[in-house]
Amino acid sequence: MSAARPEMLVQPDAYLVSKGESQLVAELTAALAVCVYDDTQPVAGLLHLRYVATDNDQPLDLTDNTLSSDLLLMDRFCKELRAGGGRKQSWRVSIFGHTPTTPGMADPAATVIDLAKAYFSDGRLPVECKETVRPLGLVVRLDAREGRIWVNGTPGTASGARFAAPAA
Numbered sequence: 001m002s003a004a005r006p007e008m009l010v011q012p013d014a015y016l017v018s019k020g021e022s023q024l025v026a027e028l029t030a031a032l033a034v035c036v037y038d039d040t041q042p043v044a045g046l047l048h049l050r051y052v053a054t055d056n057d058q059p060l061d062l063t064d065n066t067l068s069s070d071l072l073l074m075d076r077f078c079k080e081l082r083a084g085g086g087r088k089q090s091w092r093v094s095i096f097g098h099t100p101t102t103p104g105m106a107d108p109a110a111t112v113i114d115l116a117k118a119y120f121s122d123g124r125l126p127v128e129c130k131e132t133v134r135p136l137g138l139v140v141r142l143d144a145r146e147g148r149i150w151v152n153g154t155p156g157t158a159s160g161a162r163f164a165a166p167a168a
Contacts, residue, residue: 005021028098032051044144099132139152
């Protein structure tokens with residue numbers, strides 16, 4: 001990994017788009033990271049979506065409102081990628097998901113992953129998808145300049161990343 005570029009931490013249920021100045025980082029716990037890289041323009045983005053909120057380590061139900069909010073967030077994410085110069089036909093989409101071993105998490109995780117895959121597949125974009133089921137979370141890093149992605153199985157390793165300003 002290049003240490004020269006700053007790391008920007010993407011909070012849950014948020015996204016960040018970069019024109020190659022930084023590495024985008026998400027710490028996943030019962031969440032997914034949608035990494036989009038344009039291989040013709042210097043623009044990339046990372047969307048961090050939680051599968052479900054939890055209460056006392058138990059998943060709460062997904063609702064139509066939650067899924068609709070996820071779709072709206074994906075729409076805003078894609079609009080910002082296009083505004084940054086990204087050409088949709090040149091996007092490379094990778095989805096990484098973390099599902100804890102907590103009982104009841106598999107179904108909500110599958111629902112949100114399927115939603116994200118279908119969203120990008122409808123745009124005729126090839127989607128690479130990897131889901132990891134384990135007690136501890138994952139850290140996903142996207143090099144916005146080169147489109148390289150690193151997945152680390154050690155939560156808390158993004159502590160040096162700066163918080164990104166919320167998307168407007």
